[in-house]
Amino acid sequence: GQSLEQPSEVTAVEGAIVQINCTYQTSGFYGLSWYQQHDGGAPTFLSYNALDGLEETGRFSSFLSRSDSYGYLLLQELQMKDSASYFCAVRGPFYGQNFVFGPGTRLSVLP
Amino acid sequence: IAGITQAPTSQILAAGRRMTLRCTQDMRHNAMYWYRQDLGLGLRLIHYSNTAGTTGKGEVPDGYSVSRANTDDFPLTLASAVPSQTSVYFCASSDKGRGYTFGSGTRLTVV
Numbered sequence: 001g002q003s004l005e006q007p008s009e010v011t012a013v014e015g016a017i018v019q020i021n022c023t024y025q026t027s028g029f030y031g032l033s034w035y036q037q038h039d040g041g042a043p044t045f046l047s048y049n050a051l052d053g054l055e056e057t058g059r060f061s062s063f064l065s066r067s068d069s070y071g072y073l074l075l076q077e078l079q080m081k082d083s084a085s086y087f088c089a090v091r092g093p094f095y096g097q098n099f100v101f102g103p104g105t106r107l108s109v110l111p
Numbered sequence: 112i113a114g115i116t117q118a119p120t121s122q123i124l125a126a127g128r129r130m131t132l133r134c135t136q137d138m139r140h141n142a143m144y145w146y147r148q149d150l151g152l153g154l155r156l157i158h159y160s161n162t163a164g165t166t167g168k169g170e171v172p173d174g175y176s177v178s179r180a181n182t183d184d185f186p187l188t189l190a191s192a193v194p195s196q197t198s199v200y201f202c203a204s205s206d207k208g209r210g211y212t213f214g215s216g217t218r219l220t221v222v
Contacts, residue, residue, distance in 0.1 A: 001170075008151075033210060042201060043154065045210030087153055096167045098144060099211070101154040 002026040004088060004102035011108045012078055020073045020105045022088030030091045032064050032071045033099060038084045046073070046086075075107075083109045113138050115214035117202050123220045124192050132187040132217050134202030140212070142205045143185040144169075145177060147198040148216075154201065160185055192221045 004024045012018040022032070031050040035043040049055055049064035049071060061074040075082055085106050089099040118133045136143065142161045146154040146169075156169030160179040174196060176188045185204075189196055197220050203211040 004153075031209070035211075042213040042215050043211075044213070048209040089154075095156055095169050096159050096161050098142070098156060098159050098161075098169070100156065100170065101146070103151060103153040 002090065002092070002094060002100045004090060004100065006086075006088060006102045006105045008103070009106045009108070011110060013110050014078055014080060016078050017074065017076050018078060018107065020075075020086050020088075020107065022071045022073075022102055024069050024071075024088070024090045024102075026069075026090050026092045026100070027094060028092040029066060029069070030093070030097065032062075033089045033091070034060075034062050034073045035087045035089065035101075036084050037087065037104070043087060078109050080109050080111065083107060115202055115204060115212060117200075117214035117217050119217060120215070121218040121220075123222060124189075126193055126221055127191050130189045130192055130219070132189075132200055132202075132219070134185045134187065134214060135183050136185075136202075136204045136212075137183065138204060138206070138212065139182060140204035140206045141182070143179065144203045144205075144211065145175070145185070145187045146201045146203065147171065147196075148201060149198050157187065157200075192219075194221045197221045 034046040037043040047062035064071045085104045089101045115136045145157040158177040200217045202214040
């Protein structure tokens with residue numbers, strides 16, 4: 001089977017930088033995505049990495065190392081509205097080449 | 112507003128009853144998915160359809176069935192509901208496979 005690991009909770013203060021890690025063990029790999037989900041809401045797409053390296057989108061960046069089966073989401077200049085759950089998801093040659101999600105990391109941003 | 116519409120928003124269902132969760136998208140995306148979300152387990156793929164007329168099994172397909180008669184609709188049916196199917200169900204779609212658009216979810220309680 002496929003398995004993904006993320007920290008269950010992360011806490012940081014407003015204005016800080018936080019990194020949410022994701023490690024995966026899968027039978028093949030095509031890409032890694034990140035999603036944000038506020039309480040009671042639907043997941044929303046943040047980023048997708050298919051190749052090694054850093055992808056930047058505004059305050060959010062996502063990194064991938066395929067050799068280490070590892071990625072992270074970096075959130076800069078944290079705002080209160082960033083308090084949410086963050087999920088990594090991996091796509092590979094399984095389940096019709098569709099995504100398997102990690103258990104999620106709950107980020108709490110303190111004033 | 113373009114997106115995914117799920118119905119009902121919430122439902123309480125007696126065990127043993129049959130239930131169909133509806134999902135409609137207006138983005139003309141080829142692929143559609145059903146995930147269930149349970150606390151601490153993230154989102155788990157139930158069934159997927161990479162294109163109209165085809166479906167496939169995901170991580171947790173038992174007790175569920177789907178059909179994809181056209182591009183826009185992807186209903187999920189519980190033939191005989193059991194309490195372990197109590198969950199939040201999300202329908203999603205994608206076009207190029209990088210990121211999913213999710214519906215607002217259906218909260219189902221089986222009693």
